[in-house]
Amino acid sequence: MKPEAHAFPTISATFHLTHACNLRCDYCYTGEKFGIGMTAATARDAVTFAHQLACEARAQHLEIVFFGGEPLLKHDLLCSIVDQVRVRAKGMRVSFKMSTNGLLLSPRVIADLAAREVFVSLSIDGDPATQDAQRPDPQGRGSAAKLVDVIPRVLAWNPHTAVNCVITPKSAPNADESVKWLFAQGFRYASTALDWGGNWTRRDLNALGKAYHRLGEWYVSETRRDSRFYLSCFDEKIQSRTRGPLELSERCAMGYRQFSIAPSGLLYPCVQFVKEDDQHEWCIGDVWQGFDDSKRGALLGCAEAPREECGGCALSDRCGSWCACMNYQGTGRLDTASPLVCEHDRLLTPIADRVANQLWKQRHPLFLHKHYNPAFPVLSHIETDVETARLRHTVLATATSAFADHA
Amino acid sequence: MLDAFKSNDRPLRVQRVRYYRVPRYPAHTDPDPTLAPEAVPYPWKGSVMAAVLALSEAGCSKSETEASSADAPSSKKPLPALEAKVQKQIDEIVDAALREQPEGKTNPFAQKLGLSGLPYVSSPYGTGAPTPLSAEIARALIARIFKAEGLVSAPTTFAEKDFTGSVDGFDKEKRIGFVIGDWDSLDETAFGSWMSQELLRFASGDSPQVPPDEEAQLRDYMDRSAKWLFERTQLSEDQKAELTAATKLESVQEKAKAYVALLQKVEDAKISMAEIELAEKQADAHRRYLAIISIYDQRFQITEYDPEARDRFEALNLEAEKIKFESADEKAQWYRRQHDMLWTEMSRQRLMELARSVREYIAWARRSGIQ
Numbered sequence: 001m002k003p004e005a006h007a008f009p010t011i012s013a014t015f016h017l018t019h020a021c022n023l024r025c026d027y028c029y030t031g032e033k034f035g036i037g038m039t040a041a042t043a044r045d046a047v048t049f050a051h052q053l054a055c056e057a058r059a060q061h062l063e064i065v066f067f068g069g070e071p072l073l074k075h076d077l078l079c080s081i082v083d084q085v086r087v088r089a090k091g092m093r094v095s096f097k098m099s100t101n102g103l104l105l106s107p108r109v110i111a112d113l114a115a116r117e118v119f120v121s122l123s124i125d126g127d128p129a130t131q132d133a134q135r136p137d138p139q140g141r142g143s144a145a146k147l148v149d150v151i152p153r154v155l156a157w158n159p160h161t162a163v164n165c166v167i168t169p170k171s172a173p174n175a176d177e178s179v180k181w182l183f184a185q186g187f188r189y190a191s192t193a194l195d196w197g198g199n200w201t202r203r204d205l206n207a208l209g210k211a212y213h214r215l216g217e218w219y220v221s222e223t224r225r226d227s228r229f230y231l232s233c234f235d236e237k238i239q240s241r242t243r244g245p246l247e248l249s250e251r252c253a254m255g256y257r258q259f260s261i262a263p264s265g266l267l268y269p270c271v272q273f274v275k276e277d278d279q280h281e282w283c284i285g286d287v288w289q290g291f292d293d294s295k296r297g298a299l300l301g302c303a304e305a306p307r308e309e310c311g312g313c314a315l316s317d318r319c320g321s322w323c324a325c326m327n328y329q330g331t332g333r334l335d336t337a338s339p340l341v342c343e344h345d346r347l348l349t350p351i352a353d354r355v356a357n358q359l360w361k362q363r364h365p366l367f368l369h370k371h372y373n374p375a376f377p378v379l380s381h382i383e384t385d386v387e388t389a390r391l392r393h394t395v396l397a398t399a400t401s402a403f404a405d406h407a
Numbered sequence: 408m409l410d411a412f413k414s415n416d417r418p419l420r421v422q423r424v425r426y427y428r429v430p431r432y433p434a435h436t437d438p439d440p441t442l443a444p445e446a447v448p449y450p451w452k453g454s455v456m457a458a459v460l461a462l463s464e465a466g467c468s469k470s471e472t473e474a475s476s477a478d479a480p481s482s483k484k485p486l487p488a489l490e491a492k493v494q495k496q497i498d499e500i501v502d503a504a505l506r507e508q509p510e511g512k513t514n515p516f517a518q519k520l521g522l523s524g525l526p527y528v529s530s531p532y533g534t535g536a537p538t539p540l541s542a543e544i545a546r547a548l549i550a551r552i553f554k555a556e557g558l559v560s561a562p563t564t565f566a567e568k569d570f571t572g573s574v575d576g577f578d579k580e581k582r583i584g585f586v587i588g589d590w591d592s593l594d595e596t597a598f599g600s601w602m603s604q605e606l607l608r609f610a611s612g613d614s615p616q617v618p619p620d621e622e623a624q625l626r627d628y629m630d631r632s633a634k635w636l637f638e639r640t641q642l643s644e645d646q647k648a649e650l651t652a653a654t655k656l657e658s659v660q661e662k663a664k665a666y667v668a669l670l671q672k673v674e675d676a677k678i679s680m681a682e683i684e685l686a687e688k689q690a691d692a693h694r695r696y697l698a699i700i701s702i703y704d705q706r707f708q709i710t711e712y713d714p715e716a717r718d719r720f721e722a723l724n725l726e727a728e729k730i731k732f733e734s735a736d737e738k739a740q741w742y743r744r745q746h747d748m749l750w751t752e753m754s755r756q757r758l759m760e761l762a763r764s765v766r767e768y769i770a771w772a773r774r775s776g777i778q
């Protein structure tokens with residue numbers, strides 16, 4: 001399977017800057033933590049590769065994502081990659097994102113990132129008890145206390161900062177509390193993800209179902225209070241009805257739209273497959289010779305193949321089992337729906353629909369715009385900017401002077 | 408207990424869902440709900456003009472704004488009495504406008520100026536950020552200017568060969584008046600909606616044959632589209648009965664035809680784009696001067712994030728940095744006050760612009776020959 005050339009308006013390259021990490025989360029899928037990181041020379045060649053690829057694909061937008069391990073352990077390299085991409089980009093829209101555990105976000109680091117407009121997505125699992133239990137450091141000590149200063153500092157710089165919360169079988173019964181805690185800290189964009197490789201039982205899922213019910217009630221009452229927020233578990237499900245299924249061009253497409261560059265320069269179809277960088281089965285090329293198209297095409301073919309076990313399912317258009325990597329974590333195969341994904345989506349979809357039905361019944365204007373007005377994300381973004389302009393002003397001033405110092 | 412335990416421990420598995428109850432909220436294949444009346448205007452600062460003006464002045468007693476005396480039959484509802492504090496602000500704006508000298512060189516509401524926002528096409532992107540002119544406030548403000556200019560402004564309905572529709576204020580003797588162009592007063596050609604286009608398409612039999620198994624879905628779609636379409640308009644009792652009858656029809660085509668027939672009746676009583684243009688062109692010949700003022704006129708709406716607003720907000724931040732606040736709460740309250748003041752000021756600016764334009768229009772009409 002080979003998608004049409006130029007079928008992807010956005011090309012997204014994920015730079016795995018290092019295998020090292022200053023945490024040891026229970027569920028981490030990025031492999032053993034060891035000190036090998038991307039060298040400056042590999043980074044330079046990776047930038048050349050990603051940029052050339054975007055030009056050849058006539059993409060309108062090149063998105064660079066920083067990942068790890070913990071990417072901020074290679075903070076200088078990260079800044080230098082951003083600067084190199086900006087110099088090369090000339091006329092092409094570029095954007096930068098980073099997924100971080102946040103522990104290294106000092107004022108100085110934030111100033112560097114702010115000056116370069118790197119969008120930060122923080123991985124925090126919720127209230128301090130959950131965070132400490134799931135995301136300890138190598139000595140087994142909790143990491144929550146270290147985030148006390150970080151959260152307000154990051155939000156003051158960028159009120160749109162996203163937070164990712166992983167729900168594990170252990171944290172499932174309190175998933176609602178974890179999410180509410182994050183919103184109470186001031187986050188407005190929260191994504192939840194299950195530990196898809198975890199050892200889930202039906203009992204755990206029942207507990208999660210109850211937590212989703214409570215969270216659904218919270219979602220309704222918050223929306224009725226006119227708070228603007230994004231909560232992926234409900235909003236994505238509702239969108240699967242209001243916007244329809246994602247097109248191939250909106251998905252990762254197994255290395256065609258989105259790909260991962262390991263510290264060694266090898267290419268993989270998704271962050272899930274980099275691990276210790278010895279997954280030859282999943283390696284689809286390198287930054288010097290480009291993609292091995294037969295391998296990439298074969299993986300895409302496998303990922304997009306119709307799943308027999310789902311044939312005739314009333315939820316097939318709305319279910320998350322299109323994600324081959326999630327299926328892979330549950331079944332070890334790209335083309336077989338993961339039982340966990342299936343059970344989870346059958347649990348979540350009716351709850352999300354009930355939430356939406358309630359708000360629809362009331363014709364709540366915020367609900368109407370959030371889910372049916374394509375301009376909503378931009379409008380909401382701007383409105384948040386205006387509301388929080390006072391916070392950003394000071395931080396951006398610091399950032400600008402830091403950038404001037406740098407230059 | 409044992410069973411329950413067992414069921415909890417059953418391994419997870421992939422299991423197709425055979426039947427799933429269709430959720431009630433619209434899917435991507437349904438009519439666009441941002442066109443439903445509840446979603447308009449864009450919510451958060453939707454009624455800035457009314458709300459902020461009402462907020463910004465301390466309470467006064469109820470207004471004496473009289474509903475315009477109807478000296479001609481009209482289907483227009485009488486003007487609702489505005490809150491006294493809003494009325495007071497309108498008075499101030501009008502007084503300020505009256506102190507200026509209009510030139511009267513051109514018709515500020517001429518369609519060719521391209522500022523009117525007409526024809527307005529409702530877009531599937533909702534109403535976007537701009538906050539349209541509040542029709543109530545605009546009516547009150549213009550009525551007040553008319554009075555000050557020695558003109559009568561009575562709601563009037565015209566049913567003439569070249570002009571059918573209700574106008575908000577008209578001086579029969581001097582033959583000058585105004586219409587606030589909103590969904591009630593302007594028809595499909597001026598305030599377009601794709602919903603009625605869809606109905607027309609079906610009624611004309613232009614659309615491809617509908618497979619029998621999709622008919623029910625389509626009927627439902629049309630009923631909901633029609634509901635939103637007619638909710639915008641005040642229907643007579645007869646028209647309400649017609650609407651109910653159409654809802655009950657089984658055949659898709661018949662249903663579309665019934666809706667279109669009702670639409671035509673409702674729309675006929677409104678002013679069309681062609682009528683607006685003709686009225687403008689023949690103003691001198693007919694000695695009838697009608698200012699058609701669209702609520703989406705770019706000069707009178709607030710674009711929330713226009714550069715001016717943003718600059719002003721940045722200036723506020725700089726100012727805040729110089730102030731020593733006792734507490735975070737005090738700072739927040741200070742911001743809120745400043746923010747409200749900023750919006751009040753912008754609302755007043757837009758209404759002042761409207762007042763000036765109306766005076767300009769009257770002066771232009773006088774130069775052109777009203778009595």
Ligand code: SF4
Nearest residue numbers: 021023025028069101
């Ligand atoms: S912070 Fe991220 S990379 Fe580090 S251990 Fe946790 S999940 Fe893995």
Ligand code: SF4
Nearest residue numbers: 310313316319342423
């Ligand atoms: S994974 Fe389950 S819910 Fe999803 S489409 Fe397949 S059978 Fe349906």
